[in-house]
Amino acid sequence: MLLALLVFSLQFKSVQTFFAKKAAAYLSKELHTTVSIKSLYIKPFKSIVLEDLLVLDLQKDTLLSTPAFMVDINQLSIKKKIIDINTVQINNGTFFLKDFKDNSSNLDFIINYFDSGKPSVKDSTKKPYKIDFGRIIINKLNFKYKNFKAKDLTQGKSVNFDNVDVKELSVIMEGLDTKNHLFKTNIKNLTLREKSGFYLKNLTAETTVDSNGIELKNLLLVTNQSRLTNYYQMKFNSFKDFNKYIDNVRMKAIFKDSHITSKDIAFFAPELNTMKLDLDVDGQITGLVNNLRAKKLSVKSGKATYIKGDFVIKGLPKWEETFMDLKIDMAGTNKTDLDEVLSGITGKKKKIVPAIVNKFGNINFNGSFTGFQNDFIAYGEFKTKLGRIVSDVNMKIDKNDVPSYTGNVKTFDFNLGNLIDEKSLGRITSSLYVKGRGTELKHLTEKLNGKVEYIDFNNY
Numbered sequence: 001m002l003l004a005l006l007v008f009s010l011q012f013k014s015v016q017t018f019f020a021k022k023a024a025a026y027l028s029k030e031l032h033t034t035v036s037i038k039s040l041y042i043k044p045f046k047s048i049v050l051e052d053l054l055v056l057d058l059q060k061d062t063l064l065s066t067p068a069f070m071v072d073i074n075q076l077s078i079k080k081k082i083i084d085i086n087t088v089q090i091n092n093g094t095f096f097l098k099d100f101k102d103n104s105s106n107l108d109f110i111i112n113y114f115d116s117g118k119p120s121v122k123d124s125t126k127k128p129y130k131i132d133f134g135r136i137i138i139n140k141l142n143f144k145y146k147n148f149k150a151k152d153l154t155q156g157k158s159v160n161f162d163n164v165d166v167k168e169l170s171v172i173m174e175g176l177d178t179k180n181h182l183f184k185t186n187i188k189n190l191t192l193r194e195k196s197g198f199y200l201k202n203l204t205a206e207t208t209v210d211s212n213g214i215e216l217k218n219l220l221l222v223t224n225q226s227r228l229t230n231y232y233q234m235k236f237n238s239f240k241d242f243n244k245y246i247d248n249v250r251m252k253a254i255f256k257d258s259h260i261t262s263k264d265i266a267f268f269a270p271e272l273n274t275m276k277l278d279l280d281v282d283g284q285i286t287g288l289v290n291n292l293r294a295k296k297l298s299v300k301s302g303k304a305t306y307i308k309g310d311f312v313i314k315g316l317p318k319w320e321e322t323f324m325d326l327k328i329d330m331a332g333t334n335k336t337d338l339d340e341v342l343s344g345i346t347g348k349k350k351k352i353v354p355a356i357v358n359k360f361g362n363i364n365f366n367g368s369f370t371g372f373q374n375d376f377i378a379y380g381e382f383k384t385k386l387g388r389i390v391s392d393v394n395m396k397i398d399k400n401d402v403p404s405y406t407g408n409v410k411t412f413d414f415n416l417g418n419l420i421d422e423k424s425l426g427r428i429t430s431s432l433y434v435k436g437r438g439t440e441l442k443h444l445t446e447k448l449n450g451k452v453e454y455i456d457f458n459n460y
Contacts, residue, residue: 016040020050031113033058047072057098057106065094074134082130089137096144103149133176136185141169158196158270161242165195183209198267199224205232212236225261225278230254245269246289246317255281262344271317276344277301290316302337304362306330319345319373326369328380334362352401359419361385373397377407387414387427393434404437416455426456 020040027035038052048071057063068091075084098106143166146153150162169192177184190203200223205216214234221228231254241248245268258281266272269289283297294311309329315322333341335358342352357363360382367380374397382389393407410431417425432450 016042031109033060033109055110057096058109059106061098061106062094062096063106063110064096066090067092069093084130084132084134086134087137088133088135089139090141091139092141093138094142094144096146098145099147099149101149134174136171136173136176138169138171138173142167143169155195156270157273158267159194159198160196161239167193167195181208181210183207194267196267198264211238223264226259226264228253228255228258228260230256242268246271248288250288251286253285255283255285257282269317274347275317275319276347277341290314292316302333302341304337305333305341307332321372323372324369324376328366328368331365332362334358335360354403356419359386367391386418388412389414402438406435408432409434424458426459428455429453430455 017037017039020037024035024037034054034056036052036054037050039050041049048069050069051067053064053066053069054062055064068089070087070089071085072087072089073084074086075082096106100106143164145162145164147162153160153163155163169190171190172188173185174188175184175186185207186205187207188204190200192200200221202220202222203216205219205221207217208215212235216232219229219232221232231252233252235250235252236242236248260279260281262272262275262277266275278301280300281298283299284295285292285297286295287293292311292313294309294313296308297311298306298308300306307326307328308331310327312325313322314324335353335355338353338357339351343349346352361384364383365378365380367378370377370379371394375395377392377394379392380390382391388411390410390412391407393405393409395403395405397403408431412429413427414429415426416428417423430450430452432448432452434446434448436446
């Protein structure tokens with residue numbers, strides 16, 4: 001009779017809370033810290049509702065705080081060894097993880113307490129429990145991580161992965177798999193704010209996380225200024241590689257109708273902090289930030305600058321040391337736009353492109369570009385306001401931004417007079433070997449050798 005009364009009384013929230021508080025007090029004594037709970041209600045085989053759970057670490061700092069923790073159960077069968085959870089929901093929680101210099105963490109004392117010692121030999125004849133999570137919902141969780149082994153815990157303009165402070169993390173995760181991967185799930189509407197200023201508005205993707213890689217399929221990623229779709233993969237040796245993202249994290253990205261800003265990338269690659277660049281991107285990119293390959297990539301920037309083709313780019317984000325091998329299907333720009341784009345890349349406010357380029361108007365190009373920004377070979381066809389040019393020219397730009405050039409140039413109905421402000425000259429069709437220096441007409445030096453098919457002179 002007494003046993004039946006006890007079982008019956010355990011169905012009431014007040015009784016469950018009483019025993020939960022007793023258990024919390026016992027754990028506080030055993031763990032030499034504070035474990036407290038406001039209330040607990042368990043509906044057998046259906047749901048668990050827990051309010052105001054607080055766990056302090058051994059330094060008396062908050063390890064875990066969950067004002068509201070709810071579990072909705074589909075099926076719980078001890079006999080069949082099935083635990084099928086429909087929904088786990090955490091509201092307004094806080095979790096603070098620390099790694100100390102002695103390689104311990106502030107979570108170890110709990111893990112060690114519940115560790116039974118040497119692992120027992122598993123009985124292969126026994127059926128393991130089948131545990132399924134239908135959905136995990138997190139609303140406005142605050143997460144902090146600090147690695148006291150790190151040399152630098154200061155907060156700059158980028159995310160410091162040894163000193164992370166995330167606010168208002170909210171997400172829905174469906175179909176959780178931790179058997180075959182560290183973490184695999186369908187992430188919906190993940191949003192968070194990091195103290196560096198990084199704001200993730202929405203991350204939705206079929207997500208796989210392992211100790212050496214992250215894969216995002218059917219990706220939608222939206223930040224304050226960027227929008228990425230459709231696939232993104234990162235490969236690394238450990239998560240610490242994110243502190244040297246440029247050199248250590250290998251990427252594969254397939255972009256569709258995406259917009260990327262260097263300001264967002266700089267949160268993870270601080271070397272880009274001085275860069276100001278906005279790009280519309282379609283196509284595939286693979287490799288490290290400092291060693292990228294692009295296939296069928298289309299990039300637009302500014303108002304009139306675009307390029308499409310297959311590219312190899314080595315040396316970013318150090319623009320002056322970056323080598324480019326660009327196979328260009330089509331490209332276009334003009335002086336005004338190119339000045340703005342290059343100024344954003346280099347961080348130099350002065351106009352970089354020579355004034356004479358303005359005479360060409362909108363420039364369209366197909367061919368190849370190989371070399372550095374101040375020493376390159378341009379091979380291909382230019383279509384301009386003045387006419388058509390086919391070039392195979394090596395150009396070098398000195399420290400004073402004065403170019404020298406050597407190579408073969410063909411012109412087709414090209415308005416030479418307009419270019420050099422000589423009214424007596426008109427259009428020219430020619431095949432020439434050119435060796436020269438400078439862009440300003442009064443300082444221009446040229447050596448020409450070749451064939452002129454025709455040239456307009458005084459309207460003849």
